[in-house]
Structures are given as structure tokens and as C-alpha cells.
Amino acid sequence: MVLRLLQKKQWTVICLLCYAGMLHARTGDIWQVPVSQLQDSTHYIDKVNHLAVLYQLKNLDSSFLYVMQAQQIATRQGYTKGKGDAWQALGDYYGLRNNSYLSIRYYMDALQVYKKLADSNGISQVYASLGVYHKQSGQMEIARDYLHKAMDIGQRLPGDSTYALILSRFAGVNMEDPTKQDSVQWALKQARNISTGYRDVYNLLQLDLLDLQSLLWQGDIATARNKLSALVSAVTTNGYGYPAMLASRLMAATSARQQQADSIQYLVQAVKLSLTGGYQDLMLPYIVQLYDWYKKQGKQDTIILYSNLLLGILKQRNDAKSNGEMDYIAYYTQQHQMRALQLQRATQQELLRKRGLETRNRLALIGFLFLLLVFTMLVGLYFYRSYKESGQSAVMLAAKNREISAKNDLLHKQDDFKNKLVSVVAHDFRSPLHSIISMTEFLKAGDIPPDEAYDWMMDVERSAGNTLQTFDNILAWINSQLSGFVYIPALCTPADMIPETLQYLADMVNSKRLQIIISIPREIQVWADQEMLQFVHRNFIHNAVKFSPEGGKLYITAGEENGSVTLSVVDEGPGIPESIFPYLFEYPQNNETRETKQGAGLALIICRDFMDKMRGQLQAGNQPGGGAIFSYTLPHVKNITATISYDAMVF
Structure with a gap:
């Protein structure tokens, strides 16, 4: 010890x-x-x-x-x-x-x-x-x-x-x-x-x-x-009492490690040096140890000596702490009082000077002071009116500048949105429309058998349906990006919302003979916009069904941990290619990037935008055994209601 x-x-x-x-x-x-x-x-x-x-x-x-x-x-x-x-x-x-x-x-x-x-x-x-x-x-x-x-x-x-x-x-x-x-x-x-x-x-x-x-x-x-x-x-x-005390303590430490008998001797020497130089506060733990050691040895005189020493150090420490704090407070109080006295003295001297001047020159200067007072009032009134008018002009100019700046910002945002929209439409509509035109030209030529023509017609129908869904996604994105969009959250229960989404996608699920496994406790609830959250559900499940093999399984689970709700959709498909992971939730900004680094489509971009507005997060990844997992995290309703007021929020 x-x-x-x-x-x-x-x-x-x-x-x-x-x-x-x-x-x-x-x-x-x-x-x-x-x-x-x-x-x-x-x-x-x-x-x-x-x-x-x-x-x-x-x-x-x-x-x-x-x-x-x-x-x-x-x-x-x-x-x-x-x-x-x-x-x-x-x-x-x-x-x-x-x-x-x-x-x-x-x-x-x-x-x-x-x-x-x-x-x-x-x-x-x-x-x-x-x-x-x-x-x-x-x-x-x-x-x-x-x-x-x-x-x-x-x-x-x-x-x-x-x-x-x-x-x-x-x-x-x-x-x-x-x-x-x-x-x-x-x-x-x-x-x-x-x-x-x-x-x-x-x-x-x-x-x-x-x-x-x-x-x-x-x-x-x-x-x-x-x-x-x-x-x-x-x-x-x-x-040099301080380094001597320190060196004695180190010597006691080395002796103790080697189990030398002189370790106590050096420690006693360190205590004596600390008392001589006023460093006894640093030796208090070691004095306690010496007291215990001599107590075990049964040396009553030494025990009494160290007991009195401990009491004296503790009393001195309390007195020094109290006196030091009072000295600190008294010093700053004295500084404040000194400044107040200096100010009072200067004020009194100025007052005496003014009174003496008034007494000596009252009769001679009364007329001049009256005229000077009138002149000063007129000049002051003039400058006051000028200042007030200039202040009003400055306020109006600042307001106009803010209005112009706000309108410029709005124009920039609208221009950026227009460019983004044109880029999105050009990218997401060119390929499917080109495919539909090519198929219809082959069908008009009549060079393919009826069975194959029927299959082509089904492909045209599916391509047109996907194009229509893309168009709906673009409309939803436009609605979310325009100024004045109002977000009004409500209490949402994922256990009730997921079955509604599965009804919407029932044909796709049945065509692939998929087995849907749902594990969502009914007590889990979140604050969110129901349509925005359903949009995320539809896209997660649509992607999972799209890439799942026939006869496969699809898992939809939800749980609460550390005040947050996480809902996940897991499929048994091929998973997410490593090449598009960095661009999964973003849209390429130029043609070269779009041709070389493909993202996951507009739907996931809109899902991320919606989730940001609902104060949530999106995650995506691949399962170790194959398949992809998409999930989102939102605050649990218990935590939100205790800290956030959910009035209408305008983005």
C-alpha cells in the first residue's frame, strides 16, 4: 500500500x-x-x-x-x-x-x-x-x-x-x-x-x-x-526541502520494491522535510500509512505523534481553504470598491468645477448660454430628424436588399431544381421509351411468331407500367422539393401499414410465389407522414420482390432499441452490386457519371429525401449469406412526444 x-x-x-x-x-x-x-x-x-x-x-x-x-x-x-x-x-x-x-x-x-x-x-x-x-x-x-x-x-x-x-x-x-x-x-x-x-x-x-x-x-x-x-x-x-522531500519519497519507493528495511526511514525523512518546508499537504496519505504501520508495531508515543500531526494538517487544510477563498473574494471586492471610489471622486471633482464656473460667470454668460441652448436645440433637432430619416431609409433599404436576396435565392433554387428535373427525366425516360418504340416497330413488321409476339406485348406492358411508376415517382419528388411543402406528422403503426403495402404489390408477390414473413410488434409506433412513410414501404418491398428468386422468402421485421425504431426488408436475391454502393442514394450530376456509375434509381433518392424530412435515416447492405437488406430508422414515439412539439413544419 x-x-x-x-x-x-x-x-x-x-x-x-x-x-x-x-x-x-x-x-x-x-x-x-x-x-x-x-x-x-x-x-x-x-x-x-x-x-x-x-x-x-x-x-x-x-x-x-x-x-x-x-x-x-x-x-x-x-x-x-x-x-x-x-x-x-x-x-x-x-x-x-x-x-x-x-x-x-x-x-x-x-x-x-x-x-x-x-x-x-x-x-x-x-x-x-x-x-x-x-x-x-x-x-x-x-x-x-x-x-x-x-x-x-x-x-x-x-x-x-x-x-x-x-x-x-x-x-x-x-x-x-x-x-x-x-x-x-x-x-x-x-x-x-x-x-x-x-x-x-x-x-x-x-x-x-x-x-x-x-x-x-x-x-x-x-x-x-x-x-x-x-x-x-x-x-x-x-x-532544497521540496526536491529533497520528493527524492526521499522516491527512495522510499525503491526500498519498498526491494523490501529493504530503510523504506520506512526514508518515508519518515520525507515527512520531516515536508513539515520543515510547508509541504505537509502532499504527504497526508503517507502520514496515514505511517500511523497505521506504527500502530501495528504498538509504538504508542509515535502513534500519538502522527495522530496529532494528522489532526493539525486537516485543520490547517480547512483553514487554508477557507482563508484562500475569502482572500480571492476579498481581492475582487477590493478591486470593485477601488474603481467605484475613483469614479465617485472624478464625478465630485467635475461637479465642483462646474459649480465654480457657474458662480463666477453666471451674470456675464446667462444670455450667451440661452442663445447657445436655443442654437444647440435647433441643431440637435436637425441632426435628430436627419438621423431618423436616414435610419428609416437604411431600414427600408435593408428590407429591400433582404427581399431581393431572398428572391434571388428562390430563383437559384428553382433554377437548380429545373436543371435537376430535366436531368432526371432525360435519364429515367430515355431507355424505357426507346425500348417500347423498338418493340412496337418489330410487332408492326409482323416478322415474329404469335407466341413470341404475345411475350413481347407483355414486355411492352411491363415496360410501360414501370415507366408510369417512374413518372409517379418524379411527381412525388417534385411535390417534396417545391417551396411551401408542409410536413404534418401523425401517429403511424408499421404493423398496420405493411399489410396495406403488400395488397398493393400482391400481383408481383404471387407471380413469383414468394413467402412473406412479417415480424412487427403492434406496440411499435412512430411519428411520420403516413403517405411519405408508405412511399418508402412500397419502394423497399417493390425492390425486394423485384430481385427475389421465384419461390424465395422475404423478411419484414421491426424492433426498438435505444429509443429508435428500425424497420428492415430482407430478400434472398443477388444483393446490391459493389459498384453502385457509393451512389445508392444519390443521382449522378453529369452524363459521363450517369453512364459509368449507375445509382439505384430515382425511387431511393426520393425515399432518402422523405426520410430526411421525417428526421430519420436510411441504411442498405448485403447479407452474409446472400440477399440485400434495406432499412430505415425513426425515433420511437415515446421519445419524440417527450422532447419535440410536432406542429406543422414547412420545408
Whole structure:
């Protein structure tokens, strides 16, 4: 249990250490510059903000004091970037305090400031911090999105020290993803090359920690333990409480994996370091584990010590959360009050100035003011009337423009519809009429036997019937495409509608001796236009009968799933050729396409158009054992009545 906890949040604190190290690289040896020697200026605010971040490595309470001082001075001087840097540092501070609410709020405030200032460097840093935050919250996709944004900006910055920070955070966030190991190793290598060029000791330190974590993740515990032991001694000696605590935790993890007796010793050392530097909130789960371990050992003095420590941390956490939220609210309330006082002061000064002017010049200027008032009123009246007339003209012109635009759109639609109609008629009537003319010419010649002539006459009759049905389809399509078409849905029961459709197609079914198998529950109902839905039924069943072999079976089924009703018609025919699948529900737009890529005919195009108007979908496919399946999906009546008002809809 101790081992799992030691590994659970290791990546977040390592990524935060990266931020402090990169700031140190940009500011130089600021530890040696006394703040009192700097002037109360923007440079002073920047130095205090940098100190606040750097003290995250040594003492979190000192870091908070510095960042609050920087925020107050930046607010007083109106230094916007200084406030943004302070808010970003407060986001880091509350992240280390396990107060995610205030952490994310300060990050977002800083991001807004940086965007307003077009500060790419600040934006990329906040994006990287938000990536760490969302990874810790379990929102991996959002975390990666923020990190990709940060990397996209960071690699275009003039200096690449910030880019090294972003690469380190990228590696820390994706350390435990086995699919990202190549990217993690690449990011670590690039960050190390950049940090080595800048001689950035602190970023190289956190990169060493990331390398050690990578070794632990790969299972090379022995190597990691040897390198980590030296690292613990180095950071502890130099007084860096935060990395020392982190390194001690990693050392405890490696010892626990190797079942070494000193794992508890390193964990106790990490707790002591956290108390010294103010990082105890990060150690709360491990303090609980130490309390349980000493309880099993029966060491009462130590149990009491850790019990009091746990109570103190929990109380301090609640107090800090409450105080932090009140500080946040008080800050914005103070800003609002300050702006209100400034406005009130300006108003009062203006009022006093006007009163003094009126007192000094009342007698001398009363006549002039009267004339000026009259003149101003006349001029104002003139401009008001001109403005009103121009406004009315503009409204009328805009209305005329909209009317002309609407009529132009209507003309374009009608022209497109005319072209489409001519193309459809030319395509779907040329072949059948040509066939009828050819057959009648042969019959007039009288060169064929009577039996064969009778068969030809039957073919002519069938061709004429199909041509007539195509003509009916075109009329239905025209009616659906014209402006002003009204769609009024009604309650439809497919179990009652299918038998009516089969009566219409009874001759075709009987001529092929087909067996129709219907499985449609009567309780299934949908909202649709009955004639439009019957048109879809007739075309589905007509196609199935047309391509079914004699004596075959035809299945008509319906079912409800996830709030939708799906009705399917399945035949045992040859199926749909692969060549027309892409054009099954569309009509080719030119002659070359019509000759080379044949669709399924106008009927299916109209079915798709009708189904779109009824808010449904069409599907088609082939059965594994042969035969085609056509189906449509409409919302179930229970779902529709709860969410949609079905008044008349005009398309």
C-alpha cells in the first residue's frame, strides 16, 4: 500500500519542480539579491514574483508571503503582467496545498491576462500547468490537449528555455503511458540538451528525477536506487526541502520494491522535510500509512505523534481553504470598491468645477448660454430628424436588399431544381421509351411468331407500367422539393401499414410465389407522414420482390432499441452490386457519371429525401449469406412526444 501511494502522484510534483527550475534559469542567482535593495517598480514586482516561485523549492510559506506582496504592489501600480505572474504562482501554490478549486481559478485568471497581453511565454506556461492539473484530475484527453497547445507555442518562442520546461512536463504527464514511451524519451533528451546549454542546474535536477522515475516504471529498481541515493544526499545538503522531500519519497519507493528495511526511514525523512518546508499537504496519505504501520508495531508515543500531526494538517487544510477563498473574494471586492471610489471622486471633482464656473460667470454668460441652448436645440433637432430619416431609409433599404436576396435565392433554387428535373427525366425516360418504340416497330413488321409476339406485348406492358411508376415517382419528388411543402406528422403503426403495402404489390408477390414473413410488434409506433412513410414501404418491398428468386422468402421485421425504431426488408436475391454502393442514394450530376456509375434509381433518392424530412435515416447492405437488406430508422414515439412539439413544419 505504501508503495502504491508513493508512486501515485509522483509525476505532478516533479512537473511543478520543473517550473521553479526554469524560472531560476531566466532570473540568474536571485537568491543572493536582497529584495529591500530593489525599487518599488515593475522590476521589483518581477523579482518578488520570481522569488515566490523559487521559494517553492525551499519553503512554501515564504513563497506565499512573496507572491501576496507582489500581487498587492502590482494591483496598486496597475502592472497587469505582474498580476498575471502572481496569479500563476498562486495557482502553483494552491496546487501544492491540494486546493484544486483555487488552483484552477488562479490559473485561468493568469491565462486571461496573458492572452490580453499576447504574452506567448506566459500562455505556454499556463497551458503546461493546466495540462498537469487535468492529468491529476484524471482528464487525460484534456491534459494532452493543453500540453500540445503549450508545445506548439513553446517551440516558436525566441528563447527555448521555456520549451525545455514544457518538454519536461510533457514527459512527466505521459510517463505512465506505455504507448508514449518513445515520445517521453525524446522529450527528456531534448529538454536535457536545452538545459545543458543554459547550464540550468535546477532543471537538470528535475530531469534526473524524471529519468529515475522512468527507470522505476521500467522495473530497473537497482539502478534507480543507486542513482537516487546520491541525489537525496545532494539536495538535502543544499537545503532544497521540496526536491529533497520528493527524492526521499522516491527512495522510499525503491526500498519498498526491494523490501529493504530503510523504506520506512526514508518515508519518515520525507515527512520531516515536508513539515520543515510547508509541504505537509502532499504527504497526508503517507502520514496515514505511517500511523497505521506504527500502530501495528504498538509504538504508542509515535502513534500519538502522527495522530496529532494528522489532526493539525486537516485543520490547517480547512483553514487554508477557507482563508484562500475569502482572500480571492476579498481581492475582487477590493478591486470593485477601488474603481467605484475613483469614479465617485472624478464625478465630485467635475461637479465642483462646474459649480465654480457657474458662480463666477453666471451674470456675464446667462444670455450667451440661452442663445447657445436655443442654437444647440435647433441643431440637435436637425441632426435628430436627419438621423431618423436616414435610419428609416437604411431600414427600408435593408428590407429591400433582404427581399431581393431572398428572391434571388428562390430563383437559384428553382433554377437548380429545373436543371435537376430535366436531368432526371432525360435519364429515367430515355431507355424505357426507346425500348417500347423498338418493340412496337418489330410487332408492326409482323416478322415474329404469335407466341413470341404475345411475350413481347407483355414486355411492352411491363415496360410501360414501370415507366408510369417512374413518372409517379418524379411527381412525388417534385411535390417534396417545391417551396411551401408542409410536413404534418401523425401517429403511424408499421404493423398496420405493411399489410396495406403488400395488397398493393400482391400481383408481383404471387407471380413469383414468394413467402412473406412479417415480424412487427403492434406496440411499435412512430411519428411520420403516413403517405411519405408508405412511399418508402412500397419502394423497399417493390425492390425486394423485384430481385427475389421465384419461390424465395422475404423478411419484414421491426424492433426498438435505444429509443429508435428500425424497420428492415430482407430478400434472398443477388444483393446490391459493389459498384453502385457509393451512389445508392444519390443521382449522378453529369452524363459521363450517369453512364459509368449507375445509382439505384430515382425511387431511393426520393425515399432518402422523405426520410430526411421525417428526421430519420436510411441504411442498405448485403447479407452474409446472400440477399440485400434495406432499412430505415425513426425515433420511437415515446421519445419524440417527450422532447419535440410536432406542429406543422414547412420545408
